[in-house]
Amino acid sequence: MSVVENYNKILSTIPQGVNLCAISKFHPREAIEELYRVGHRCFGESRPQEFWGKASVLPIDIEWHFIGHLQTNKVKMVVPYASIIESVDSVRLLQAISKEAAAVGKTQRILLQMHIAQEEHKQGFSEEEVRQILADSYPNVEIVGLMGMATYTDDREQIAFEFQKIATLFAEYGNLSVLSIGMSGDYGIAIECGATSVRIGSAIFGSRY
């Protein structure tokens, strides 16, 4: 199937009101342009260099999400074009984003990445840390929601348990509007758990390897 056929098939399974962020990392600009031509506007990338390379030449009405681990010294490559930085996983990064957003004169929308998986290598804040950060404020930064990645497993109950954890915290904060959970393999569960945005890469663009 083509990228557009994959996309249409997935779109037909996503309820109205749930945003589909097409994760185009490692795929060429042409793949993004294919979806752009059929009207899709929200794309996600995970590497600063690649993000910059694509965002700086593709149409300016694309809504770019940055979803990968971001080092503070790469913030300059991301802030100018990011509609939302989903993967904020340290206070140091939050401060660097705040500073850079002020320097370029924008308010940067961000999500706090919460650690919900069993795998230790996955990034993110604990529930307690999320609460602390939400109690503070950072100039030129608007915290609009939470992002999480479930454990990579076939155990649907485990995945649902992890998504429920972040969904419950999200629901407690009435001022948050974005709950970004769910990828190609588990977005159906994420939607059942209350996702407002899903991040789907390989099921649209094919394998990255």
Ligand SMILES: *Cc1c(COP(=O)(O)O)cnc(C)c1O
């Ligand atoms: C790559 C990536 C995705 C998309 O993964 P697929 O399994 O290809 O859909 C979603 N979220 C994050 C944070 C990613 O790094």
